[in-house]
Amino acid sequence: MAQILLVEDDASASELIQQYTEALCGKHQLTIFSTATAALNWSNEHSVDLFILDIQLPDYRGTELGKQIRTISRYRFTPILFTTELAGEELGAYREIKCYDFLVKPFTQEQFANAVSDALDMGKQMKKTVPVLRIEQKQFLFEYGLEQILYIESFGKKAVIHSISQGKELDDQISGYSLARLLEMAGPGNLLQCHKSFLINPIYITKIDKGSKTLWLKNCKDTIPIGEKYQHNLRERTI
Structure with a gap:
């Protein structure tokens, strides 16, 4: 079952999409919001498999919402479908937001079903190919691209x-x-243990000082200690 988030302020359009969704093969959960702000807040606290965004929303544009969604790490590759009455807006959204497809109103049930099926299939493939660390915390699920x-x-x-x-x-x-446990969840070679209290991402190593037993990571203001027990994990790394 996929979690689909629809952001649409037109009640009749929302009702039609709900009918189309209920007719799909497989039981999908459709959550509907009429404003971008409410949808963004909800998606921060839940996990979404597909976004369907109307371009024209009452608080701000669906394309702007799409950009905000892309800044959330776990949604960098989640498929987004836009619905609009203005087909000319397609190209800009493809380039800026990397949306999966456009549905130009009015669209048929078959067009909707094909777009949703293809988008969900693509989303599943992306989850397989992009290494992700998923952390469950009470009511929240955090996802980090490794x-x-x-x-x-x-x-x-x-x-x-x-x-x-x-x-x-x-x-x-x-x-x-x-x-x-985190090291095992990350998979072989994605993270390295350099100290009893530290795991590091080896792709960010910029400098290793074996004398002071410290290392530096790109984009990181702090230095990381190297434990004597874990020096062998860094043997293939140059200073």
Whole structure:
């Protein structure tokens, strides 16, 4: 079952899309909002498999909402469908937001079904090919593209995931995950343990000082310690 988020302020259009969704093969959950602000807030707290966005919304444009969705790490590759009455807006959205497709109103049930099916299939393939670390925290699910993780620091039963998004370093505190478990979840070679309290992303290493047993990561203001027990993990890395 896929979670589909529809943002549409026209009640009749929302009702029609709900009917089309209920007719699809497979039981999909459709959540509907009439404003971009409410939809963005909800998507930050839930996991969405497909976004269907109307271009004209009461608070701001659907294309602007699409840009905001793309800044959320777990939605960088989530398919977005736009609905609009103005076919000429297609090219700009494809380029700027990398939306999957456009549905020009009025569209048929067959056109809707084909677009949704293709978009969900593409989304499944992207999840297989893009390494993602999924962290469950009570009512929340955090997803990190592994290429966004700088390092993970452990503090007893808690850990802090340091990631990079749009050139800014972000810190998220999590609980219930040991470094050993996170290392296993990341998959072979994606993260390295350099200290009893640190996992690092090797693609960001810029400098290793074996004398002071520290290393530097790109886009990271802090230095990372190297534990003697873990020096062998860095042997193939140059200073």
